[in-house]
Amino acid sequence: METGSPEETGVAGDEPVWRGLPPGLLRMRRLLLVTWTGVLALAAGLLPGLLVGPAWAAFALLPLALAAWGWRLLGRNWRSWRYAERADDLLISRGVLWREETVVPYGRMQLVEVTSGPVERYFGLASVQLHTAAAATDATIPGLDPAEAERLRDRLTELGEARSAGL
């Protein structure tokens, strides 16, 4: 059983087991992107096309190019998100251009939050957020499977209680 005893720390600390995000988040973000840029492309193509001339409908290519670029961007961003539960702390790494890596020791956690908006719920996603006494701590894992989110929440709360350290 993984309880994070000091002997374990050395092994688990050296080799964090990284986990990526489930593909649901990427699907949701891409779908949203396609929907919105699709509406935009329709508007950009139809309005000048009908009012000025058919050649002006080429404006629709602009949002489409944007969608193609965003499609790649979302993919890269989604791949960059990963987290690892070590024996004594949680690691979150993310970002492609602006990379950020956060380490939060379990003992410093004040509360763990699981949130899921209406769109996220439709896609079967939930995000887990950790709060410490420092407001600057930015430890959110978005787009998790609800079961995984709950497992993570329970495990974090359990570990946080065991190592509670306050301010």
Place this chain on the structure above:
Amino acid sequence: MTIPDLDDVPARPPVAERRLHPVTPFRRAWAPVTVLAGWAVHDPNGAHEQLQRLTSTMLLVGLAVLVPAAGLYGFLSWWFTHFAVTDTELRIRTGLLFRRTAHIRLERIQAVDVTRPLLARVAGVAKLRIDVVGTDKKDELAFLGEREARALRAELLARAAGFAPETAQEVGEAPAHELLHVPPRELALSLVLTGATWGSLTAALVVPPVLWLATQSVWTVLATGLPLLGAAGASSAGRFVAEYDWTVGESPDGLRIDHGLLDRAHETVPPGRVQTVRIVEPLLWRRRGWVRVELDVAGSDNSVLVPVAPRAVAESVIARVLPGVTVPAALSRPPRRARWCVPVWWRGHGLAVTDTVFAARHGLLRRRLALVPHAKVQSVRLTQGPWERLWRLADVHVDTGADKTVTARLRDAEEAERLLRAQAERSRTGRREARPDRWMA
């Protein structure tokens, strides 16, 4: 309407509730008057029109209503405010229509402040405030008798320290000895040598005449000149008055800070509550070897530990505030290629990690060295932007409980990666040697 005597407060339930000092209604009675005054200032034309419509009899009738109403409000708000000290918490019950009860857990005390504004000193009363993370301005006890405030502070600290409830009242005030006293001459000279003082003074002297020449409008000049003058006064005379007679003492209850010429303020910070200490070294002070020391305590307003002192003295005070900490003398600079990210100023950045603290410096002219004990680190972050990645550099942020972040900028990327892991490990293990929340237990 009697004030319960201090001596007949038993610690056993039912908990005896006390009221604030009977001077308090006079302070609260000002509230309706200030609301009126605020309205008059906010809308001067409207206020003037309304005043002209009033006859003298109406004015008298208005006063006859207003004064008793204000008095009644003051009296009622005093009458319905109670506080009690139990074994584990300070309870403040207040509110006439909307009841509000604040339960302040004693082991969570971050600091205890006793302030005596000038008028309160004349009346012989004091405000007592307990800093806990999340307390409001409302949660202060204003006003208490001066002796009562001292006794209550001693009792709260004794209970928070973990003395048995029966003995907490008899423990009395812990003996204190003085660590540092700032002489008025040194303080005045340090303010003269501060750039901000001169900056605000020059602004106050230059801007109004220029505006007068440009616009010829008295109102514009007044509207900009008065705030500027106020700022200049606050940054020179105001700071002198506030930081006059600055005394730092040490007692088993923790750090004691006393200061003020007109308004006296006192703060007690129990052991192990200091989250960050910063040593600030303005350019003009460097020749004299003076520094200013700031500290962060979660939930506390005061951020100054020593307004001015020679470096060696300041470091000895820091050694008492953060036990076992020595201020690192040599800091490692970022690699030379950092000059492509932050030209010139890259030289001001520095980092040192000792067994006890994470120390990061920044600033070239006005140097600031921030020290965070490993045990106080809440989370560690590494960030890297695209330009920094090109030069293989990264920043390491250390977040503390006082909502302050200390950043070591422009480190070599691999070093930063190692630092991130090592700092997380240190902050976790640093906690083991930390003293308990109840420091006497």
